[in-house]
Amino acid sequence: MSESVVVIGGGPAGIEAARGVADLGLPSILIEQRERLGGTPIFANYAALTPYFEDAEQAMDAMIAELNARPLAEVRTNTTVTGLSGEAGAFTVELSTGESLEAGAVIVATGFDHFDPGRERQIYNYYQYPDVLTLQDLEAQLKAHEVLVPSTGKPPERICWVQCVGSRDRNIGNEWCSKVCCGIASKQAIEVREMVPGCRAYIFYIDMRMYGYWETQLYWPAQEKHHVQYIKGIITEVLERGDRLVVRGEDTTMGRPLEVPMDMVILSVGMEPSAGTKSMAGVLGIEPNRYGFIEAAKPPLDTVSTSRTGVFACGAALGPADLEDTISSAGAAAGKAVALVRRGTLQTV
Numbered sequence: 603m604s605e606s607v608v609v610i611g612g613g614p615a616g617i618e619a620a621r622g623v624a625d626l627g628l629p630s631i632l633i634e635q636r637e638r639l640g641g642t643p644i645f646a647n648y649a650a651l652t653p654y655f656e657d658a659e660q661a662m663d664a665m666i667a668e669l670n671a672r673p674l675a676e677v678r679t680n681t682t683v684t685g686l687s688g689e690a691g692a693f694t695v696e697l698s699t700g701e702s703l704e705a706g707a708v709i710v711a712t713g714f715d716h717f718d719p720g721r722e723r724q725i726y727n728y729y730q731y732p733d734v735l736t737l738q739d740l741e742a743q744l745k746a747h748e749v750l751v752p753s754t755g756k757p758p759e760r761i762c763w764v765q766c767v768g769s770r771d772r773n774i775g776n777e778w779c780s781k782v783c784c785g786i787a788s789k790q791a792i793e794v795r796e797m798v799p800g801c802r803a804y805i806f807y808i809d810m811r812m813y814g815y816w817e818t819q820l821y822w823p824a825q826e827k828h829h830v831q832y833i834k835g836i837i838t839e840v841l842e843r844g845d846r847l848v849v850r851g852e853d854t855t856m857g858r859p860l861e862v863p864m865d866m867v868i869l870s871v872g873m874e875p876s877a878g879t880k881s882m883a884g885v886l887g888i889e890p891n892r893y894g895f896i897e898a899a900k901p902p903l904d905t906v907s908t909s910r911t912g913v914f915a916c917g918a919a920l921g922p923a924d925l926e927d928t929i930s931s932a933g934a935a936a937g938k939a940v941a942l943v944r945r946g947t948l949q950t951v
């Protein structure tokens with residue numbers, strides 16, 4: 603039997619789960635494949651976080667400092683998990699470093715990847731046109747406090763976001779809504795309007811899906827205070843004409859074709875299961891869902907147990923999630939893992 607809980611993935615979910623386990627009095631060992639903790643908000647260069655515009659790097663550094671302050675929490679970077687044997691209460695976890703660890707429970711927090719907009723269809727010409735960017739490309743510019751059209755090096759006069767790129771798309775199998783991209787696009791539009799006041803900002807959407815309080819925190823201020831224009835329409839093509847881009851599609855409210863010039867087009871790419879999430883499902887012997895995220899065993903009332911007793915999951919490894927959901931599920935996974943180890947039972951708690 604072991605009292606330790608191994609947490610796989612050092613993003614917001616894994617950091618919170620490892621801290622939670624230590625706070626509840628058991629040793630936690632956090633395994634991260636990269637050289638540092640912080641997850642996607644750090645390595646994808648997120649600037650300000652929704653909905654409070656908090657600096658992403660400072661927020662992640664504060665989480666990491668909290669974790670490092672717990673003597674019961676141990677961190678191993680540049681490491682991943684290659685095997686799991688045994689059973690709840692007495693697992694043996696094989697590491698890529700050739701060592702193994704004994705653990706009473708395991709928490710998977712291996713997160714998501716951004717949809718690659720050039721992978722399936724090329725209608726947005728992401729890899730052809732330098733001025734077609736993704737949400738995370740623009741985050742990197744916002745983090746550097748400089749919004750510039752890549753091909754000219756000048757601030758944009760017209761910028762737009764195209765929603766639901768790689769989400770809600772049955773043709774490519776990504777049927778889910780990625781939950782965060784309507785809010786992230788609105789947040790970015792506010793930031794661009796503040797940094798480049800003369801720039802006109804448009805968001806082309808199928809449905810606006812604001813997440814809980816983001817409706818009043820982001821959506822209404824974007825329109826009423828920052829004059830971002832929301833246009834219900836389907837964009838079917840991004841073309842180059844002269845030195846500008848042109849977005850083409852249909853204005854579905856007016857029922858007529860739409861063709862507008864833009865300096866920059868931002869693709870609101872969705873969330874997909876990360877390569878690590880897909881591979882850990884196999885390594886740990888837990889069921890993925892039909893999309894490759896980890897299947898929660900008993901939703902909606904138990905969202906963090908998996909098909910293998912003693913293995914829990916949290917954060918975006920379970921499906922699209924914002925940070926509030928991520929942190930909540932990490933706390934739930936930590937609580938259930940500690941309860942299971944303490945009870946010394948093989949039943950799912």
Ligand SMILES: Cc1cc2nc3c(=O)[nH]c(=O)nc-3n(C[C@H](O)[C@H](O)[C@H](O)COP(=O)(O)OP(=O)(O)OC[C@H]3O[C@@H](n4cnc5c(N)ncnc54)[C@H](O)[C@@H]3O)c2cc1C
Nearest residue numbers: 611613614615635641642651652713714878917918924925
């Ligand atoms: C463009 C964009 C902007 C966003 N901005 C916001 C925002 O402003 N506010 C907000 O609330 N939410 C935002 N989100 C959502 C937010 O990024 C996620 O909720 C959050 O990152 C999920 O945290 P996580 O720890 O589950 O996953 P991740 O952040 O993806 O972290 C997963 C970690 O696991 C590691 N890992 C993966 N596989 C392995 C493995 N096999 N072994 C070891 N380690 C592994 C990875 O290296 C990574 O460090 C945004 C999402 C997108 C797409």
Ligand code: SF4
Nearest residue numbers: 766769779780783784
């Ligand atoms: S959050 Fe908005 S942009 Fe993202 S998939 Fe859902 S509806 Fe589309």
